[in-house]
Amino acid sequence: MAQTQVDKLDSTLPVRGLAIAAPMQQDLDLFIKFIDKELASGHFNLLILRVDWNYAYESHPELKDPNPLTKQDVKRIVATCRKHGIRLAPQINLLGHQSWAETTYALLREYPEFDETPHVDTKNYTPWPNPDGLYCKSYCPLHPGVHKIVFALVDELMDVFETDLFHAGMDEVFYIGDDKCPRCSGHDKAELYAGEITKIQNHLTLKDRRLMIWGDRLIDGKTTGIGAWEASMNNTHRAIDLIPKEVFICDWHYERPDQTAVYFAMKGFDVATCPWRKPEIAMEQLDDMLRFRKHSTPAMTSHFQGIISTVWSDAGRFLKSYYDPALSTQTVSDALTVKRLIEAYKSMEAGTFSLP
Template sequence: MKAKILLLFTFLLSISSFAQSKKDSLFPVRGFCIGSPNTKEVEPFIKFINEELARRGVNTLILRVDFNFQFESHPELRDANALSKADVKKLVKACQANNINLIPQINLLGHQSWASKITNLLKVYPEFDETPHVKMPEKYVWPNADGLYCKSYCPLHEGVHKVVFALVDEICDVFESTAFHAGMDEVFYLGDEKCPRCSGKDKAELFAGEVNLIQNHLTLKNRNLWIWGDRLIDGKTTGIGIWEGSFNNTHRAIDLISKNVTICDWHYEQPLPTAVLFAMKGFNVITCPWRMPAVGVSQVQDLVRFKASATPEMKGKYQGIMQTVWSGVGNFLEEFYSKKEGDSQANCFRAIFEEINKIQQN
């Protein structure tokens, strides 16, 4: 009897191991990206990590930290009520217990303002502003005469990297991370004609120069760079548009940046197959849905098809899927546990991981 039970256990274990191996092969990265929690949300979010992310096999968590940490290198850049080192270590411990790779993000280059507010870096160091002549409006609207979406720092300012690299090193150390996400999406201000350092310079070279500088800095500590991929797509030629692609010629930087950079390829309204572009250019690429379950499921299915028809050189470039969340932790958890039907971040998250598990079982 004991021998039969042992045989059955071994059989079930082998099935489970095969299923996990298949999941790891098709979806090496099964990710989730969200803004870092505030201090009151740390414990509820850890519960979500333990009960929901781990159960679905999520193995990568990107937390958009920005200035929500009590930086010691530059305390002047801290948000009010920012996460303490002890808060972060709780998150690190939860992820390590569930074999989840935890990656912090600080927006570099672009997204140095939002709506009518300048974020901490340019607020404290206004000399880093690429477009100081563009004043923040009392009430933000798009489109506007200044072409203002978000401010950028000047990548050629002699003092900017001393500050931002101190933040990057500190946040990577406290998160015990082997990678760092620099954002770098939706960069509209770059090489401005009024910038004394950047004026007249090739925008693709400016963008690539910043990417490579960050990658090289991270390499010194055996860390890899992740960025969003939209600035590397020709938004005009493809018809993809100004948000998911570039209209200011940064797309040519795709041939100038290090192949060690991991590209997070986001498309939210339709499953555009640009992961193929990045894989063909030699990059590891991760497909990123947001709030439409049907689109997310198509993106999962596309990834399987891309890998099935890929050359051996390209097959391993398709790294997986990452659900993106663009509300705060509190709002997302409320949305997730309410279980309302229809298009939502929570339902997209459920749908893509249900599809991954379905594929794994076939």
């Protein structure tokens, strides 16, 4: 593709991303092929990889999963992405998502003193809603020892991925400022949430790195009617006025094309809209993003960065769905959404894409 064509596509939609779990070792070869043959030819230019504990950390080896990706594995991903001009953003879920159902993840398993709600036992998990209000555990943002551990992991991961972008998750934080926490009880939840984001961004700034987060906790779920999942009902939304403007917002909406990207842009943040498993919603969100960029002031246009498609199955299962026609033709699927976006980006590059 000629450089002028690349520049034109980047000008039209600067960010064309995919957020997906980092592959397991047994799926690495196929994942490399997917980057090389699908994402590159489909004009994706950003890959967010949820690594969490799937890496052989040297700084804290006690936190690695069994059979994690090695440094050599990561370097294969880095080389493939660099070849195609695809930026990388590794992710570790910080603050929330420290457990899932009955499973407590590595950080709180190895350092239970960091738990915001130690009185809630994940072994007693029952489907949501449950008496403990348990969806996912959080670490306590005011614990004096937690950031020494997590920042060592963040630094190590960013060094091995050779990147200046880090995604901290920060979505669906239901446990924050718990009444029984000896440190957080009585604190303003918005200030706690903003304080954690600011602390992470300030750490990254020391090496000229940038933070990306999911945007749901910064939206008022009651006023907007969006509710407790894609927005906040526990008063963290006011943090939007307390966090650094360099934070990049990944604004996810999966059931409706809610246009909250405008809200984030008006607050001065760069933002990308993030679809999931409904291709028709993703196409509406792409149309919206292109329209926002076309019909806004230059100051606002620069904040509307693009689209980041999300995949919430593991990478191996996604790849099977992507390459198996019997699976990938489902009316609702992660794979079909990615394929539709690839088609759209190719038509944009060719100059044949038009808004309805």
